[in-house]
Amino acid sequence: MKSRLFSLAIYMSATLSGMLVLLYPFFLPAVSQQAGFGTLRVEQMPMMMTLLLGLCLLVLLFEAQGPMVNTKLIALLGILVAINSALRFIETAIPGPGGFTPIFFLIILVGYIFGGRVGFLMGALTLLVSALVTGGVGPWLPAQMFTAGWVGMSTPILYPLVRAFAGRQTKQGSRNINPEILLLAVFGLLWGFLYGAIMNLWQWPFIIGPQNQSYAAGLGLLATLQRYLAYYLVTSLVWDAIAAIGNVLLILTFGAPALRALRRFRQRFEFKYTPESSTGGNQQGRSLTG
Amino acid sequence: MKQPWVWVSWLIAILVILSITRNPLYLVIILMCVLFVGLSLRQAGSDIPRPISLWKLAGWVILLATVFNTLTSHYGTTVLFAIPGKLPLISGRVTLEAMIYGATNGLILTGMLASFAVLNLALPVRDLISLIPRAFFPIAVVTSISVTYLPTTLRQFQQIREAQAVRGHQMRTLRDWLPLLMPLLVGGLEHAMQLAEAMTARGFASTRPMSGRGQVYPRISMLLGLLLLALGWVTQLGSAGVSGLAMILSGVLLIIGGLWYQGRQSPRTTYHRKAWSWQDWLTLVAVAIVLSVCLLPLPWLSRQTLYYEPYPTLTLPPFSPWIGLTMLGLLIPGLLVLNKNLTEGCNLNIRK
Numbered sequence: 235m236k237s238r239l240f241s242l243a244i245y246m247s248a249t250l251s252g253m254l255v256l257l258y259p260f261f262l263p264a265v266s267q268q269a270g271f272g273t274l275r276v277e278q279m280p281m282m283m284t285l286l287l288g289l290c291l292l293v294l295l296f297e298a299q300g301p302m303v304n305t306k307l308i309a310l311l312g313i314l315v316a317i318n319s320a321l322r323f324i325e326t327a328i329p330g331p332g333g334f335t336p337i338f339f340l341i342i343l344v345g346y347i348f349g350g351r352v353g354f355l356m357g358a359l360t361l362l363v364s365a366l367v368t369g370g371v372g373p374w375l376p377a378q379m380f381t382a383g384w385v386g387m388s389t390p391i392l393y394p395l396v397r398a399f400a401g402r403q404t405k406q407g408s409r410n411i412n413p414e415i416l417l418l419a420v421f422g423l424l425w426g427f428l429y430g431a432i433m434n435l436w437q438w439p440f441i442i443g444p445q446n447q448s449y450a451a452g453l454g455l456l457a458t459l460q461r462y463l464a465y466y467l468v469t470s471l472v473w474d475a476i477a478a479i480g481n482v483l484l485i486l487t488f489g490a491p492a493l494r495a496l497r498r499f500r501q502r503f504e505f506k507y508t509p510e511s512s513t514g515g516n517q518q519g520r521s522l523t524g
Numbered sequence: 525m526k527q528p529w530v531w532v533s534w535l536i537a538i539l540v541i542l543s544i545t546r547n548p549l550y551l552v553i554i555l556m557c558v559l560f561v562g563l564s565l566r567q568a569g570s571d572i573p574r575p576i577s578l579w580k581l582a583g584w585v586i587l588l589a590t591v592f593n594t595l596t597s598h599y600g601t602t603v604l605f606a607i608p609g610k611l612p613l614i615s616g617r618v619t620l621e622a623m624i625y626g627a628t629n630g631l632i633l634t635g636m637l638a639s640f641a642v643l644n645l646a647l648p649v650r651d652l653i654s655l656i657p658r659a660f661f662p663i664a665v666v667t668s669i670s671v672t673y674l675p676t677t678l679r680q681f682q683q684i685r686e687a688q689a690v691r692g693h694q695m696r697t698l699r700d701w702l703p704l705l706m707p708l709l710v711g712g713l714e715h716a717m718q719l720a721e722a723m724t725a726r727g728f729a730s731t732r733p734m735s736g737r738g739q740v741y742p743r744i745s746m747l748l749g750l751l752l753l754a755l756g757w758v759t760q761l762g763s764a765g766v767s768g769l770a771m772i773l774s775g776v777l778l779i780i781g782g783l784w785y786q787g788r789q790s791p792r793t794t795y796h797r798k799a800w801s802w803q804d805w806l807t808l809v810a811v812a813i814v815l816s817v818c819l820l821p822l823p824w825l826s827r828q829t830l831y832y833e834p835y836p837t838l839t840l841p842p843f844s845p846w847i848g849l850t851m852l853g854l855l856i857p858g859l860l861v862l863n864k865n866l867t868e869g870c871n872l873n874i875r876k
Contacts (some may be wrong), residue, residue, distance in 0.1 A: 313712045
């Protein structure tokens with residue numbers, strides 16, 4: 235129980251710290267007593283953000299991998315990350331339209347079936363491995379890994395919604411629409427836009443653009459939000475809309491069979507090794523899900 | 525150079541300089557150093573397939589950054605011409621200062637992209653994986669499995685595609701991808717099953733897990749580190765004092781300390797340990813000198829030449845020959861690669 239609370243505290247602190255780093259343009263007027271970024275210069279901010287986000291990511295990864303000394307989970311993640319990275323590799327070679335990328339389909343489904351912890355690792359490691367093999371390692375990588383990890387980590391919020399929808403459907407006796415797939419598709423749609431919006435935050439304060447779209451220190455929360463929305467609408471909405479629609483189409487088309495396959499393998503992976511002479515030393519009995 | 529960390533230190537030096545200076549003269553020197561090292565590596569045979577060549581990418585980045593800033597930023601006193609009308613974003617004065625500022629942004633971005641591209645050229649994937657700290661050994665294993673299995677996955681995808689094509693399967697709609705993707709997923713999961721059994725049979729993760737204080741201390745340290753990091757960040761943004769930076773530094777140290785403590789519990793064995801060569805030391809010394817010159821307030825160097833802004837009126841960027849000369853130290857990895865190539869070429873000729 236203590237360990238779980240500790241774990242929860244670490245997850246919350248790392249996530250909140252990461253959000254503080256990314257969302258600073260919105261709360262800066264409330265804390266700042268002077269224009270600018272304290273003792274930091276404008277050019278130093280992206281590096282500072284990369285460093286801080288990288289550290290938050292390291293702590294999250296450390297906590298998520300905690301009980302992962304489990305061959306089944308390591309092998310499963312290794313192979314699923316390889317499949318997802320292969321999809322990204324193909325996408326890099328033959329670019330899809332706009333921001334379309336097939337990687338979130340598997341991140342969302344794996345997070346939903348195997349739990350938030352595995353989902354986080356799936357998201358973060360997919361971006362890491364695909365960056366390694368496509369030569370995409372760069373200062374943007376920690377932010378990408380963090381955000382993709384959030385996509386996978388946030389899937390458990392669907393469980394109560396799916397239960398509620400499924401219960402209502404059973405009462406009404408209708409079996410036409412699979413509520414699980416529908417909710418996952420909506421989730422994919424939202425993350426299609428959110429991923430772009432979060433990644434934009436990494437660079438938005440440093441881009442000099444038209445006055446009503448660019449960041450200016452000293453504005454209030456609402457004015458900053460308004461400017462960011464204007465910037466997002468002009469520069470990213472169409473791009474992210476294609477990504478979001480791509481997620482929806484992939485989940486609607488391949489979601490049901492992929493969920494069946496992942497569920498079947500989750501059951502097959504839930505066996506236990508019981509070493510004859512071991513007194514609790516072996517970790518194989520641990521649950522696979524996070 | 526054999527040590528991956530030496531390449532990482534070279535990359536850090538480049539990124540630090542790119543983040544502190546906007547002087548185009550220094551930026552051009554850094555960019556030339558990066559390109560020289562990249563070309564030396566290419567000549568040595570290191571290459572990775574890219575969707576777009578680095579030269580083209582650099583050209584586009586600089587051009588786009590220049591055009592974007594010239595058209596959208598109307599600051600500066602040297603007016604080149606004015607765009608009439610009420611076009612949102614574009615109408616207004618077009619200034620030389622905005623153009624130079626945009627080009628400088630492009631140079632910085634190109635420098636960052638190019639330096640990471642050089643790192644990807646210099647280090648094979650196995651060396652990049654070896655950079656993962658010991659505290660993250662399960663993640664390093666997952667990454668190794670993924671990188672190893674990736675070519676197999678691509679081959680499997682090709683085989684499935686060919687098998688379906690032989691059966692007359694045609695790709696017309698999105699749904700037609702289902703017979704390709706599902707066998708790939710199910711095949712991969714079967715492979716994961718076999719891999720897990722093989723790893724268990726070979727005794728992977730069969731050691732007694734760490735418990736008690738050994739597991740609690742690093743987590744406490746990291747939790748405290750995170751809190752200090754968040755508090756320091758807010759303080760830093762809120763005031764110009766150094767208390768914020770001090771808190772951030774303490775947070776960083778606590779997190780790194782926690783990871784280091786945890787890493788000590790997971791010993792790493794290496795079949796063939798790479799020895800430190802004189803080339804590694806030489807590069808490290810050069811990197812240390814470059815960073816010292818750019819970061820330390822040494823009295824005999826005019827460090828203010830690093831902080832150049834073209835606004836409000838364009839002036840010639842100042843230049844300190846000592847700083848420029850020291851930055852050339854970043855050429856050393858490229859020179860060492862060229863030297864190695866020449867030596868190997870000569871040895872081959874002698875043998876012939």
